[in-house]
Amino acid sequence: QVQLVESGGGLVQPGGSLRLSCKISGRPGSSYNVAWFRQAPGKEREFVVAIDWRGRDTKYADSVKRRFTITRNNLRNTVDLQMNSLKSEDTAIYYCAGDESYSGDRGSGYDYWGQGTQVTVSS
Numbered sequence: 001q002v003q004l005v006e007s008g009g010g011l012v013q014p015g016g017s018l019r020l021s022c023k024i025s026g027r028p029g030s031s032y033n034v035a036w037f038r039q040a041p042g043k044e045r046e047f048v049v050a051i052d053w054r055g056r057d058t059k060y061a062d063s064v065k066r067r068f069t070i071t072r073n074n075l076r077n078t079v080d081l082q083m084n085s086l087k088s089e090d091t092a093i094y095y096c097a098g099d100e101s102y103s104g105d106r107g108s109g110y111d112y113w114g115q116g117t118q119v120t121v122s123s
Contacts, residue, residue, distance in 0.1 A: 002026040002112045004034075004096045009117030012086055018119060020081040022096030033102040034072065034079040035110060038092035038119075047105035048094070051079060059104050063089075086121045093118050 008020040024032055035050035049070045050059045058070055067086075072079040079096065093116040103109025 002032070002098065004098055004112055004114035006094060006096045006114045006117040009094060009119045011120045011122065013123050014086060014088060014121055016086050016121070017082070017084045018086065020083065020094055020096075020117060020119070022079040022081075022098075022114060024077045024079070024098060031100060032098040032112075033100070034096060034098045035103070035105070035107075036070065036081050036094055036096055037107055038090075038094045039116075040089075040092040043092075045095070045107060047107065049081065050102075050104050052102050057102075061105070083119070086119075088121050091119060091121050 003025045005023045012018050031053055033053050036048040037045050038048050039045040047061050048064055049068055051070045051072055055072045067084050069082045095116045096114040097110035098112045099110045
């Protein structure tokens with residue numbers, strides 16, 4: 001059974017940075033395409049960024065372009081999300097999702113989800 005576990009969330013001031021990590025276990029994590037989604041209080045879940053299993057193709061939501069960067073280490077089975085220049089509107093629970101097929105920004109295309117990690121941007 002595949003498991004995804006997020007870490008790295010926390011409280012940060014506007015303009016600050018955080019690095020989230022998604023650890024994939026249960027099967028070779030290198031075979032999974034991964035995406036980050038987020039859900040703010042009272043709002044629907046929204047796509048943040050996706051990366052293919054090779055780490056060559058990425059897709060970012062317009063709201064995070066040039067501020068967030070996704071990378072992966074297939075030897076360690078981890079996918080990291082570096083978040084810079086954080087804004088209050090980035091406050092949300094961030095979820096890591098994985099699937100053997102590349103689903104891009106389609107949340108319904110991901111079979112495996114982590115429990116989420118809270119990111120709060122506030123002064």
